[in-house]
Amino acid sequence: MIVVREYDPSRDLAGVEDVERRCEVGPSGKLSLFTDLLGDPLCRIRHSPSFLMLVAEMGTEKKEIVGMIRGCIKTVTCGIKLDLNHKSQNDTVKPLYTKLAYVLGLRVSPSHRREGIGFKLVKMMEEWFTQTGAEYSYIATENDNQASINLFTGKCGYSKFRKPSILVNPVYAHRVNVSHQVTIIKLDPVDAESLYRLRFSTTEFFPRDIDSVLNNKLSLGTFVAVPRGSCYGSGSGSWPGSAKFLEYPPESWAVLSVWNCKDSFRLEVRGASRLRRVVAKTTRVVDKTLPFLKLPSIPSVFKPFGLHFMYGIGGEGPRATKMVKSLCGHAHNMAKKGGCGVVAAEVAGEEPLRQGIPHWKVLSCDEDLWCIKRLGEDYSDGVVGDWTKSLPGTSIFVDPREF
Template sequence: MTEEEEVVAVAVREYDPTRDLAGVEDVERRCEVGPSGKLSLFTDLMGDPICRVRHSPAFLMLVAEMGTEKKEIVGMIRGCIKTVTCGKRLDRTYKTQNDVVKPVYTKLAYVLGLRVSPSHRRQGIGFRLVTRMEQWFRQNGAEYSYIATENDNHASVELFTGKCGYSKFRTPSILVNPVFAHRVSVNRRVTIFKLDPIDAELLYRLRFRTTEFFPRDVDSILNNKLSLGTFVAVPRVDSGTGSWPGSVKFLDDPPESWAVLSVWNCKDAYRLEVRGASRVRRTVAKTTRLIDKTLPFLKLPSIPEVFRPFGLYFMYGIGGEGPRAERMVRALSGHAHNMAKAGGCGVVAGEVAGGEPFRRGIPHWKMLSCAEDLWCIKRLGEDYSDGSVGDWTKSPPGLSIFVDPREF
């Protein structure tokens, strides 16, 4: 049977939770995430295969099915659509003395969770799923589509860049830090404020709305039940920093250095598990935890129990200003770690642009992190809803990006 004949035998349709859950979970279990022969990371969606996209404005999940009498799910794909910043332009509408920089928005689609059963690969099923998902994207007005994959996932990179017409676009870094058995110390010369969602939205829109990939519906993210709060760090002065003045006053007269980030609870959406570890590695990890738990005052770094299902907290909306902003980001990261410890998580993670100035302020373990998370993009349409930046796929990267926690 030729490849073309095998593809024809595949039916691609929308996911039906009443009859497809078991088949989807079976494919998920058989699909490793990670290079062969090494530790593999498995994602447990806790019985909700759409959890990774259901918080987006528009989302869809498709399954690939084979067979006539006895049907078998052999693949699936998820996708969502949102409006994000893809550039900026000068606006002189009000004829002010200074040029006003405004964001240029585009409707962006995201492909994630593409899985094909190992026994049915190299039959064109992945291509068929991507093509069908892109059809839905276009029908709903998406102008671009992008995906994130590992640089060394050659099969995925070849599918999207070689067959589906995507081009390599950005290489952000995923920074992962274990949650220790002890609380980490937060710099006492730093004051941390927690903002309410309305004030957090105002801060982000005033300061970060022209950042690449900034979501127009950031208010939906900040008000989501999985968003645990937005925090701002400023230097503590001898007389104290007083109360939070509100985002407008704060940005009108900011301190010399400051930083902001928000925390998202991935633990209640999905769990992760590292498989394939040797008994020696498990023993070493357990020993570090026992020492840390018995002698917490030593503050020794310990390896959490990642060989069983564990949760994570995700830091997003990371930014700031000033010569000591890196120190402020480190303090906020420590605060997020302590939140994750109280929440029973195994790791805390963040994703930033490769050239992000505050990257060094985010504690992480190299062995758990990903130096280059490859993002690939494809242009689906020609029209822009708010101005024009030409072809976004050919634009140079900026220093920062806004990573949407709903898609992590």
Template sequence: MENRCEVGPSNKLSLYTDLLGDPICRVRNSPAYFMLVAEMVVVGGREDKERREIVGMIRGCVKTVTCGTKLSRNGKNGSIKTTEPVPIFTKLAYILGLRVSPSHRRMGIGLKLVRKMEEWFSDNSAEYSYMATENDNQASVKLFTQKCGYSKFRTPSILVQPVFAHRVRVDNRVTIIKLGTADAELLYRRRFSTTEFFPRDIDAVLNNKLNLGTFLAVPKGSYDAVSWPGADEFLAGQPESWAVLSVWNCKDVYRLEVRGASRVRKALAKTTRVVDRALPWLRLPSVPEVFRPFGFHFLYGLGGEGPNAAKMIKALCGLAHNLAKDHGCGVVATEVASREPLKLGIPHWESLSCAEDLWCIKRLGEDYSDGSVGDWTKSPPGLSIFVDPREF
């Protein structure tokens, strides 16, 4: 089914997924997940025997995420009270991987799959459901917005950087520290728990075997692996600028393949790789082998503070590129809010990226979140979002 259904923007080359293992592998790391398939009874053959053919599939998961903030006053025993935002959590469902066989489209199969999945969401007390699609995928957009009651919600950007044959130089004015899981969790909860879509079970994400590590960038001379005091002390006296990101190994879950390229385009891409390998000091931006199945790493949890935070993110992306090269990946990808301030520091190729991914959302029932956020579907977008790597 995955091989028969192309994904990706229609104005680009066709992108196909090549799953490793069972088809539910992309959501099975979530707290609650489910998969449905649609079968068609086919009669044929010499003896007119009946056989069942899978003509559609859908996957979904339910988790708890940040949907807004409220103000909380701190201070005891006569101390000065300060007001700071604290997260409001809600139970959110996510639809992933809706596929209908090209030969069985326009038969209502997709609509039936979505409605059955939403029944499961409601049975698991989900308050909202959302899905992601390409802005120019009119069939998908019409299905969800016109027939299923979803509304357009957020338009983040998917940024993709090819992995070159040469290593990327990391700014020597930046020190990069690999954080332990406990420090990474503390940093994320203290600084990013109020970010929209932040998963309440961030500890499960960071402890997952597909997580390759969390990396912190600081100005050279601030800290190093030896003098690192721990996340608690770091946050109490952080440097003027810093940045952080985590790396998720999608290569061990599924692979991608670009199809439909002409022989000329393939030949030109191969030439750039040959020259890059032969003359690495030229640092030629070569095109990786994307016309056969390739793996990739996903960068998530991007954030930081200070006037040089974008430069810090660029250094972290350089380290992530080199890590992906060591793992034999074809590209490095991330997804950020369209107005994300750190976006300027993320290297990417526009020809491989998607300027506007489309997230649609639907309110399934009353909002029982931890606080009063009203109707989340009507809330304005913030500067940042937290993209869960388990759903990418």
């Protein structure tokens, strides 16, 4: 008999950790990725406005945790509407919001797969989503994870929706040079919120509670890159505030925020041969000994390592890509100081600024897969029809709380 119930940390922690250890994530093959949640199975969702974790328990006398699932709910942008401003007789674009649920961390013990446990966990989680008023539910999975795709699109009624790219870059033993032609300005959370709401609130998946994200203890800051020598890049005291900046922007600029995933979970690559480990260690030794060579050394990913996540990436102008590259260099140096192994970002497949995000193809995923399902009637602010049938835009806003 299988019972699905809410996770109880006082009695379920050991069982959940055991299932996590046996469920290695990532593409099949000799190398696999293991995620260590640092003793907190809720860490991936607890920063969201509303969240729940369910476990599947088997047995009558001796009970065993054989699966679990996590879910959270938030309000995000799902489209845009035109609001007629009678004073200026211009059409103003405003965001349309919807209540969106996110399924993540579905795990089933390898010894109990193909028994319908995953399906039962998903359906029970969707019941909670519906009761809480969510209008849509979505999941993210690897594009080649056929078992997961079959479960969600074949049995649970989801449809393939977006194919963003996960871009991962190693943190080298040396610091990355940031262009001397670029000035980087750190914004306070209030100013950062203003910039994001004024410029990015109509971007798909933009969280309505962006202020909660930027004020979270895991948020390491929001940074704007401008050309050195411009009125905004001439030193301290030159930042006029986000509203004024967007009213009179420089020729090119970019923005990026950094989230500290290291304090939530650690990753570890398993199954590497001794030769790979030796080669990786050699590159690090040479890089530390001769940092001026700027050797692209391989971090120690074969033991637990942390990462910083770059999100809210955007900008404008002919040199915006260069500005993004400088911001990524700055984020790399922050991650190096923080003892991380990699920095990562997730962007839309057609994101024009992705060329400015350094990454290693071997560590990255060109096509992550997001699947979506409509849970009920759309009660968004306005009539948008069925979001699941909308065409993708060039950009998405990836919430760092769910990465």
